[in-house]
Amino acid sequence: MxxxxxxxxxxxxxxxxxxxxxxxxxxxxxxxxxxxxxxxxxxxxxxxxxxxxxxxxxxxxxxxxxxxxxxxxxxxxxxxxxxxxxxxxxxxxxxxxxxxxxxxxxxxxxxxxxxxxxxxxxxxxxxxxxxxxxxxxxxxxxxxxxxxxxxxxxxxxxxxxxxxxxxxxxxxRNAQEEEPPDPQLVRLDNMLLAEGVAGPEKGGGAAAAVSAATSSGGMSPDSSLGHSDYKSKLSQIRNIYHTELEKYEQACSEFTTHVMNLLREQSRTRPVSPREIERMVAIIHRKFSSIQSQLKQSTCEAVMILRSRFLDARRKRRNFSKQATEGLNEYFYSHLSNPYPSEEAKEELAKQCSITMSQVSNWFGNKRIRYKRNIGKFQEEANLYAMKTALGATQSEESPHTPNSTGSGSFSMSGSADCFLGVPPMNGGQPPYHMGAQDAQSRFLERLYSTSESRTNGNWQEQNTPPSATSPGSDHSDNSD
DNA sequence: GCGGATGATTGAAG
DNA sequence: CTTCAATCATCCGC
Structure with a gap:
């Protein structure tokens, strides 16, 4: 009934x-x-x-x-x-x-x-x-x-x-008054503001979002191309969002007016109080705002997808340049006994390789664990870099005017070797650099597999590698910390 | 296309 | 905070 x-x-x-x-x-x-x-x-x-x-x-x-x-x-x-x-x-x-x-x-x-x-x-x-x-x-x-x-x-x-x-x-019916603002809607609003979609000014918010994502993600500097692409897509989303929002608002006001007129007219033939009209208007507004929240949610999802596509560092992964990898490897193998670059060394490596410090840290973290996991595989590489280092050291002895040159010629890790030159050959058949690599490797492994000692380099050196001829003052700063 | 290489992320541990 | 270890996602040579 x-x-x-x-x-x-x-x-x-x-x-x-x-x-x-x-x-x-x-x-x-x-x-x-x-x-x-x-x-x-x-x-x-x-x-x-x-x-x-x-x-x-x-x-x-x-x-x-x-x-x-x-x-x-x-x-x-x-x-x-x-x-x-x-x-x-x-x-x-x-x-x-x-x-x-x-x-x-x-x-x-x-x-x-x-x-x-x-x-x-x-x-x-x-x-x-x-x-x-x-x-x-x-x-x-x-x-x-x-x-x-x-x-x-x-x-x-x-x-x-x-x-x-x-x-x-x-x-x-529907006599209940307005509910408090929906927390989810508030969250969506905040997110859209943070992403620069719902903000008052055009572009500024998007740029802020990009810079925020960059700083948090540690992106490489050469991703500015992606940024402009990202910005244009974000701007598209923003435009669509505002257009739709405007349409909804217009439709809402049109429809509200229409319903109010209808109800007023109907009040002549059936009982419709002004309060009921108000309530109907409130209901319409509530429903329209729920539509708007759906729009906001969709926009947020679109922005998230855009972010993951354009700004997620994993998706943008690029292998480092050969020069950068060589420099990092050089440092790693020349400090095989203690491949933990200090902050200063990381900074220098980052500058020389044109990567960020966090990328240097990542690289060393990956390198250490992968080297440890499969030493045999890296043996050849270790020998190669040991040879390079030895060659560089020999050249520097022969031509003191270019003390920092290395085999790669790309950049130098000045005097940074756990150098293998001073190691007395323990295996007569092998060249000195090989022995040096083995020595450094064994010390590295000692450290890796030691369970009790602290990770700090000082402690490790004290407990595992007494000052030896292998690196007599060779580490200008990196290994001494 | 596949599989290995590689840079990044994540969570636990210290 | 850093590091380790596992894992993910992409790159790249074959």
């Missing part, structure tokens, strides 16, 4: 929407279906169908059931007119005891047959008008509406609606 009443209340709205331009109808029905929510009955979602019309008629039928003449005192639900309204249409209130009907089908409560026939004709007229209302042109419909408004039974219908509304507590 209550649902039918709701449908009745909406029916006029439905009727008016049917008269709208098609383009507007789509919007209105879309938003109304949202406004109604998923569990307010199915009739409304199947707009301007017979189901809907029938619901409206059924309610009217029920309201017109009282046997006594309608005087504005409201219906008596227990007595019906027993009208056969429409061929094929089921009476909605099946409880019509025969005892209450006269044998000729006229309800017993009617004051007179003629009066009853008049009423029946009136009702039939009204229902017929409603049934055919959607087949008419706008002008015709307006005329019919006017006729209905001026109908002599209209006040009775109005008061009946008032009573039903009061009885069913319809006016109290």
């Amino acid at each position: 209550q649902q039918d009443c709701v449908v009745t209340m909406y029916s006029y709205l439905d009727f008016c929407i049917c008269r709208m331009p098609i383009s507007m109808q789509g919007h209105v029905f879309f938003y109304l279906s949202i406004a109604r929510g998923p569990h307010r009955g199915d009739a409304w979602t199947h707009t301007h169908t017979h189901t809907h019309t029938h619901s409206s008629i059924n309610v009217l039928f029920r309201m017109l059931q009282p046997q006594q003449p309608i005087t504005g005192n409201g219906p008596s639900a227990s007595r019906g007119l027993g009208l056969n309204v429409h061929p094929g249409m089921h009476p909605l209130n099946p409880v019509h005891p025969h005892s209450q009907h006269r044998p000729d089908g006229v309800p017993a409560g009617l004051e007179g047959i003629e009066n009853g026939h008049d009423n029946r004709r009136d009702i039939k007229d009204i229902l017929q008008q409603i049934m055919t209302i959607t087949d008419q042109s706008l002008d015709e419909a307006q005329a019919k509406k006017h006729a209905l408004n001026c109908h002599r039974m209209k006040p009775a219908l109005f008061s009946v609606l008032c009573e039903i509304k009061e009885k069913t507590g319809l006016s109290m």
Whole structure:
């Protein structure tokens, strides 16, 4: 019953929407279906169908059931007119005891047959008008509406609606006031602001987001190309977001105005208080804001995808240049006994290799663990770099004017070797650099596999490698810390 | 396309 | 904080 009443209340709205331009109808029905929510009955979602019309008629039928003449005192639900309204249409209130009907089908409560026939004709007229209302042109419909408004039974219908509304507590529906702001929406807002999508100024936020991502991700400097691409994509997202937001706001205000006008107009034919109109507006705003939050969520997702695609360092991984790798390897193998560069050494390496300090740290971390894991594989590489270092040292002895030159010629790690030159050959058949590499390697392994000693280089040197001839003051700073 | 190499990330440990 | 160890994701040579 209550649902039918709701449908009745909406029916006029439905009727008016049917008269709208098609383009507007789509919007209105879309938003109304949202406004109604998923569990307010199915009739409304199947707009301007017979189901809907029938619901409206059924309610009217029920309201017109009282046997006594309608005087504005409201219906008596227990007595019906027993009208056969429409061929094929089921009476909605099946409880019509025969005892209450006269044998000729006229309800017993009617004051007179003629009066009853008049009423029946009136009702039939009204229902017929409603049934055919959607087949008419706008002008015709307006005329019919006017006729209905001026109908002599209209006040009775109005008061009946008032009573039903009061009885069913319809006016109290959705009476709950505005909820506090949704925390998730606040989070989305904050995120969009942080990403520079929802911010007031164009571009600044995006640049800030890029710089933030860069600083946190430790990206290499040569990724500025990606940044401009990222910025343009972010700007696209921002534009779409603002366009859509504007559209939603405009649609919201248009629709609100429209509904308010409709309700005001309807207040002439059915009880609609200004407070109810306000509440309806609030409901519409709430629903629109939920749509907006969906838009915000989608935008956030798009930004996240963009970020992961453009700014995630993993995706942007590039192998270091040959020169950089050579420099790092040189340092590593020449400090094989203690391949832990100090902050200063890292800084210098970073500068020389054109990478960041964190990349240097990563590289050494990876190198240590991978070297340790598979020493045999790196043996050849170790020998190669030991040879290079030895060669460099020899050259520096021969030509003291170029003391820092190395085999690679790319850059120097000044005097940094755990140099192998001073190591007395322990295996006569092998060249000195090899022995040096082995010695350094064994010390490195000692350190790696030692369990108790501290990681600090000083402790390690004290416990594992007493000052030896292998690196007599060779480490200018790196190994001494 | 596959598999190894490699740079980055993550979580635990100290 | 750094380092280790495991892992991921991409690169790159075959």
